[in-house]
Amino acid sequence: MSQFTQQVILGLLLGGVYVAVALGFSLVWGILNIVNLAHGALVIIGAYITWVLFTRLHIDPFLSLPVDALALFVIGYALQRGVINRVIRAPLLFTFLLTFGINLVIVSLLLLIFTGDFRSVTPAYSGSGLHLGSIVIPYIRLGGLAAALLLAGILWVVLNRTRSGTAILAVGADRDAAQLVGVDLRHMYALTFAIGAAFAGVAGGIISTFQSITPTAGDPYTLQAFVVVILGGLGRVSATVAGGLAFGLIEVLGQSAPGLSSSYANAIAFVVLVVVLVVRPRGLLGRLA
Amino acid sequence: MSVRRATYLVAGLALAFLVLAPLTSIDAAQQAGLPLLTDKLWFRIATTVAMFVVMASAWNIIGGLTGYASFGNVAFFGLGAYTAGVVVTNLNLPFALALVLAPLVAAAFAVIVGIPLLRLRGHYFAVATLGVGVAVGEVVNNIEPLGAATGLFLPIIRSDLLFFYLMLGAALLAVLTTWVILRTRFGYGLLAIRENEEAAAVIGVNTTFYKVAAFCIAAALTGIAGAIFAQWNSFINQDNAFAISDNVQMILMAVIGGTGTVLGPVAGAISLELIIQTLAGGGSGSVFSQIGLGVLLAVCVIFIPRGVIDFFGGRSRLSLRYFRQTLRETSV
Numbered sequence: 001m002s003q004f005t006q007q008v009i010l011g012l013l014l015g016g017v018y019v020a021v022a023l024g025f026s027l028v029w030g031i032l033n034i035v036n037l038a039h040g041a042l043v044i045i046g047a048y049i050t051w052v053l054f055t056r057l058h059i060d061p062f063l064s065l066p067v068d069a070l071a072l073f074v075i076g077y078a079l080q081r082g083v084i085n086r087v088i089r090a091p092l093l094f095t096f097l098l099t100f101g102i103n104l105v106i107v108s109l110l111l112l113i114f115t116g117d118f119r120s121v122t123p124a125y126s127g128s129g130l131h132l133g134s135i136v137i138p139y140i141r142l143g144g145l146a147a148a149l150l151l152a153g154i155l156w157v158v159l160n161r162t163r164s165g166t167a168i169l170a171v172g173a174d175r176d177a178a179q180l181v182g183v184d185l186r187h188m189y190a191l192t193f194a195i196g197a198a199f200a201g202v203a204g205g206i207i208s209t210f211q212s213i214t215p216t217a218g219d220p221y222t223l224q225a226f227v228v229v230i231l232g233g234l235g236r237v238s239a240t241v242a243g244g245l246a247f248g249l250i251e252v253l254g255q256s257a258p259g260l261s262s263s264y265a266n267a268i269a270f271v272v273l274v275v276v277l278v279v280r281p282r283g284l285l286g287r288l289a
Numbered sequence: 290m291s292v293r294r295a296t297y298l299v300a301g302l303a304l305a306f307l308v309l310a311p312l313t314s315i316d317a318a319q320q321a322g323l324p325l326l327t328d329k330l331w332f333r334i335a336t337t338v339a340m341f342v343v344m345a346s347a348w349n350i351i352g353g354l355t356g357y358a359s360f361g362n363v364a365f366f367g368l369g370a371y372t373a374g375v376v377v378t379n380l381n382l383p384f385a386l387a388l389v390l391a392p393l394v395a396a397a398f399a400v401i402v403g404i405p406l407l408r409l410r411g412h413y414f415a416v417a418t419l420g421v422g423v424a425v426g427e428v429v430n431n432i433e434p435l436g437a438a439t440g441l442f443l444p445i446i447r448s449d450l451l452f453f454y455l456m457l458g459a460a461l462l463a464v465l466t467t468w469v470i471l472r473t474r475f476g477y478g479l480l481a482i483r484e485n486e487e488a489a490a491v492i493g494v495n496t497t498f499y500k501v502a503a504f505c506i507a508a509a510l511t512g513i514a515g516a517i518f519a520q521w522n523s524f525i526n527q528d529n530a531f532a533i534s535d536n537v538q539m540i541l542m543a544v545i546g547g548t549g550t551v552l553g554p555v556a557g558a559i560s561l562e563l564i565i566q567t568l569a570g571g572g573s574g575s576v577f578s579q580i581g582l583g584v585l586l587a588v589c590v591i592f593i594p595r596g597v598i599d600f601f602g603g604r605s606r607l608s609l610r611y612f613r614q615t616l617r618e619t620s621v
Contacts, residue, residue, distance in 0.1 A: 035412040086591045090619035092411050093358045094590045097544060100537055101586030108579040185621050223423065226416045266427045270420035277413060278405050 002134045007252055009137060015248020016145030019241050020206055021221050022228035023148075023155055024199030026240045029229060031172035031192045033092075034084065037099040039225055040218030041106035042197050046072055046204025047213045048114055054121045054208075061121050061209045062143055068201035076197025081190040088189060103222075110215035118212040126209065144206040149241070151199060156237045158195070168192050172235075220266065227273045232284055239285035246284065247272065300552070332449045336521065338562045339456035340514050344535070345542035345554035346463035347510035350470065352540065353548030355503045356483030357407065360536055361418030364402075364425040365395040365508040367530040369515025371429060374441035374525050379434060384446070387516050388455075395512025396505040398425075403504040407497070419536075426531030440526030443519060452521040459517060460555075463510045468551045470506075479503055483549075538565075541582075545589050547596025556598055561585075594619065 025039045036042075046068040053059040053067060079102065087094045129138040159165040170178040171188045179185050204218070211217070224247070232243020247269075254268045255261060344366065352358045372394045373387035406417050429435050436442075446452075470476040478499045481489035490496050519525045538561065546557025564585065568578035592612045593599070600607045 029412070035416060083587060083591075086616060086620040087594075088619070088621045090590070090594055092415070093352075093540075093544070094594055094619070096358070096360075096412070096415055097537075097541065098587055098590045101583040101590070104583035104586070105580050108576050108583065111576050189621060223416070223420060227420075230413075263431055264427065266420075267424040270417075270424035273417060273420050274405060277409055277417060281413075 006135050007256055008249065009135060010141075011249035011252035012245055013137070013141040013145050013248070014252055015245035016141075016148040017203070017206060017244075018224060018228050018247050019244030020144070020148035020151055020199070020203035022225040022232075022240050022244050023151055023237070024196035024203070025222075025225035026229045026232075026234065027155065027199070028193055028196035030235045031168055032080075032084075032088065032189055034088075034095045034099065034193075035092075035226065036193075036196070037096065037222055038079075038103040038106060039196075039200055040220070040222035041103045041110075042072055042076065042200035042218075043204040043207065043221050044110065044213060044215060044218035045075065045106065046201030047208035047217070048110065048119070048204075049201070050205040050208045051119050051121050051213065054123070060123055061205060062147065065147060065202050065205045068205040069198040072201030072204075073194045073198040076200075077190045077194035079197070080193035081186065084193065085186055085189055103219075107215045107218075114215065116214055116216075118214055119208075120212040121208045123209070138210075140209045144209065147202065147206055148244070151202060152237055152241050155195075155199070159237070164188075164191060168195075223266065224269055227269045227276075230273055231276050233282050236285060242284050332453055334562070334566050336449075336453045336456045337566075338559055339453070339460040340518060341539060341542055341558040341562050342460040342555050343456070343463045343514040344511055344539040345546070345558045346460070346467055347507040347514075348539045349543045349548055349550075349554045350467060350479075350510075351503050351507040353543055353550075353554070354467075354470065354476065354479045354483065355500060357410075357500065357504075358415050358540070359418045359504070359507070360415050360540070361402075361421035361425075362507065362511050362539060363531055363533065363536040364422045365399065365511035366515040366518070366535065367422075367426060367429065367527075368395045368398055369512030370519035370525045370530040371435055371441070371515075372512070373516035373519040374443055375435070377443050377520065378441055384520050387520070388513065391516035392509035392512040395508040395515070399505045399508035400501060403501045404497075407500040407504060419533075422531060422533065422536055426527045429531070430527040436526070438527070440524055441519075443523045443525070445523045446520060452517060455517045456514070456521075459510070459513050462513070464551060464555060466506060466510065467554075471551060475499065475502070480549075537586075538582075541586055541589070543596075545593070545596055547598030550596075550598050553596050553598040557596065560597070591616065591619075 021039075021043060024042075025036060028034055028036050028039075049068050049071055050061050050064045053064040054061055083102070084095065084098060087098055123140070125139050129136045130142065157165075159169055167178065167183045167188055168191065170181075170183060171185065171192070175185060178188075203221075207213070207217075207221075228243040228247045229240065230243075231247050232239035232241070250272055251265065251268060255265065260268070344362065347365075348359065348362050351362075369391035372391040373384065376382050376387040376390055377384055402421055406414060406421070409417055430438055470479070478489065478494040481492070481494055482496055482499060486496055515530065519530070522529065539558075542557035542561045543554040544557070545561055546555065547553030565578060565582060568581045592615060594615055
């Protein structure tokens with residue numbers, strides 16, 4: 001029984017990471033209608049920034065999260081304003097291919113700068129955890145979950161309580177109408193993508209605390225972010241949180257099922273994806289399209 | 290003579306050259322000073338180009354004609370390769386049998402995943418198929434009789450000529466299939482689905498059957514290429530049989546060349562593969578070739594969304610105005 005409880009807790013903690021990864025992905029998809037295949041690469045840029053700050057300046061990984069956010073915000077704004085805005089009205093295939101190209105360039109540049117060696121961030125407390133009877137809760141995982149939930153809260157406040165956030169939602173609802181009432185589309189698109197990238201950067205910082213990073217380590221997270229958004233439903237912050245936690249649970253419990261192991265992680269994600277798309281296409285909490 | 294005729298003439302001459310030149314011995318080719326075919330490396334590149342012609346043309350049938358951008362066609366390639374591997378290595382049967390079985394296995398798999406997945410559209414279909422490619426590779430990587438993480442070794446057949454002709458034959462088959470499809474009722478049905486699926490259904494196109502059939506044909510052709518690749522390379526594993534980069538390359542080739550046309554994917558496959566080989570062969574290593582590929586992808590998508598085939602046959606002129614116009618059409 002305590003074995004099962006431990007698995008559930010680990011699942012929820014892993015789910016926190018998925019929430020962090022999927023928030024920005026969901027925002028960009030919902031508002032800009034872009035499935036950003038470079039999302040995983042942006043996540044890994046964040047992870048490398050945290051790693052550099054940790055190894056060179058000995059800054060605690062959780063304290064470097066705002067730096068990740070700021071750096072990725074700038075990169076994201078430039079990418080959308082300079083490149084992706086050029087094909088935003090083209091058919092889906094083109095934005096898809098473009099973001100794949102961006103992913104390829106970022107991953108290759110990271111490979112040039114940081115080489116393919118495994119890098120890890122290991123603060124002094126990385127091995128310890130909270131002991132509750134026979135159940136162990138690692139501190140870094142707990143910190144990751146807390147940071148992810150905080151991110152979700154921030155995103156909700158930004159979207160619903162600020163002028164820019166309302167403009168972003170307006171663009172998502174009807175871009176022509178938004179333009180008619182004076183919303184600057186180019187700026188709003190770039191701002192949306194920048195926020196999505198900033199969130200990806202923070203997710204990368206969180207990921208670097210428990211997983212060794214390489215330039216290609218972000219690729220699986222793109223597929224997983226997609227599954228989380230499908231599972232939760234598009235267009236609401238709460239849906240992404242629900243989807244992320246549910247997916248974390250499914251993955252941990254699925255891998256501990258007889259006959260399966262962590263080498264089936266992508267296959268499990270894919271099966272979840274297909275089942276949800278066929279059985280409940282709008283996700284757990286999604287609105288009707 | 291129109292540009293269109295000239296294009297066909299050049300294509301025909303190039304094809305005749307490709308088919309006939311290797312028949313003369315390599316010595317004779319060298320004496321006659323024929324370019325390209327005197328070199329083993331160029332043979333390899335020519336076979337690779339033909340392989341991508343098959344994959345790009347096959348992708349074009351589901352992605353270009355039907356409008357369902359599959360990102361998982363590499364699964365069919367991998368399944369074809371592993372079918373050949375099992376037939377030749379595990380069952381000790383002749384390679385010719387593999388060439389028959391591989392497309393059947395790939396097509397059967399296309400039916401199984403196609404029926405649920407072809408109900409999805411746009412991003413959903415694209416990412417779901419991307420998942421198919423990743424998941425099938427991962428499952429194969431876990432199966433012990435298929436060599437698991439080590440991969441499968443096939444008995445080596447040393448004949449550059451044989452594999453070149455096999456790939457060329459598969460490429461011709463793929464192009465011919467596209468040409469035939471575009472001239473039949475079936476092809477018009479696929480185009481109707483691409484333009485407006487509801488309208489197609491209303492006028493009596495059995496959309497599910499048409500889509501699954503198109504997916505199947507694409508899978509079968511890709512499966513053949515996979516089988517030939519397996520025997521040619523004589524070693525297959527998850528990385529070379531289920532390479533995600535192959536997946537994107539075939540799509541990029543079809544897009545660069547021009548989707549929905551017969552010769553677009555061929556033009557795209559030839560030009561892109563030669564560019565990739567040049568970038569990779571420049572001594573700078575694969576990292577720069579990846580960066581080059583990524584930048585090329587972005588430039589093509591932004592500036593020539595209708596593909597280079599648009600410039601042939603007098604449809605458009607390659608000019609600064611053309612770039613500016615395509616840019617204006619798609620940007621905000």
